[in-house]
Amino acid sequence: MPDASILGLPLANPVIVGSGLLTDQERNIRRLVERGAGAVVTKTIHPNPPQGLDERIIRLPVGMLNSTTYSKRSVNHWLDVLRSFADDRLPVIASLHADSPAELAALAKDVETTGCQALELGISCLNEEEGLEDDNPDRVYAYTSETRGRTTLPLSVKLAVGEGLQDRVRAAIAGGADAITLSDTIGGAAVDPATGRLELNGVFGYSGPGLKPLVLAAVWQLRRRGVELPIMGCGGVSSGRDVADYLSVGANVAQVYTALHTDMYETLERIVAETRDLTGSSAGAPLPAETPQEAAI
Ligand SMILES: Cc1cc2nc3c(=O)[nH]c(=O)nc-3n(C[C@H](O)[C@H](O)[C@H](O)COP(=O)(O)O)c2cc1C
Secondary structure: OOOEEEOOEEEOOOEEEOOOHHHOOHHHHHHHHHOOOOEEEOOOEOOOOOOOOOOOEEEOOOOEEEOOOOOOOOHHHHHHHHHHHHHOOOOEEEEEOOOOHHHHHHHHHHHHOOOOOOEEEOOOOOOOOOOOOOOOHHHHHHHHHHHHHHOOOOEEEEEOOOOOHHHHHHHHHHHOOOEEEEOOOEEEOOEOOOOOOEHHHOOEEEEOHHHHHHHHHHHHHHHHOOOOOOEEEEOOOOOHHHHHHHHHOOOOEEEEOHHHHOOHHHHHHHHHHHHHHHHOOOOOOOOOOOOHHHHHO
16 A cells, blocks of 8 residues: 555555544554554643543443543653654654643643654543533634644644534634544433433543544535645544545545454454555545445445
């Protein structure tokens, strides 16, 4: 498979492992790269992650709910780990967030000193206590522009599909983003049949196959409206077909996360192999007009 690239990183293939619990450990990240990931995004690193929350995952018949927030590992731990990844030239993207734009910018500056080559701003997690109700273009602009002002590293701004997406994308572009990651989880809920109450006691991040049509539509609409920035499509990828679909609507690469909670390495290898078979020599470009898979739709 020829090279794809994103954020200046040359990629062996367009399948990137997204940020989450599975990427909170150095060992997992190294193995995911060994097993074929084009790149891996770390769990979101945060100088002051919320403490004492009930952070859990629940598998649904389709997809997953999770109430996790940010890595509980210290920034210093992550700086050491990122340094060792850089020494070994591993394609790892550091996911970062902080309590204020100034703190995020300072964190980005520290991460730059490790030799890490690319950042993703994980600013759209809805699992904090306030539930990200204040998400809006001004907030996106503030985090993006302040970080852009302190680091020259290429950065992707991670957003969630939903209300006001176009304006949030424009705010990220105006703030100096080099790419957009779409999508983070969206608000979901499930009822515990035993109690009739909400699982996890509230609305938390939904991920998995149900997200894919929503994100495909959003990426397609962004392209149609003239957004040219590279896009990392993310949501519900569990096969090479899903990756190819993201590339077809205009994403440059695709991220996979929830699917990897089942047989992590084998699932990744399968998705990478299927992607190679389907996209052949055209990673990042539309599929040929007629492929055997079209007959199956
Ligand atoms: C358990 C879990 C933890 C996650 N943690 C993070 C995180 O720390 N930072 C982040 O940007 N996204 C996080 N995500 C979101 C994923 O990176 C991804 O955007 C989302 O799950 C949609 O992709 P998927 O359907 O392939 O899982 C998490 C998702 C799950 C399920």
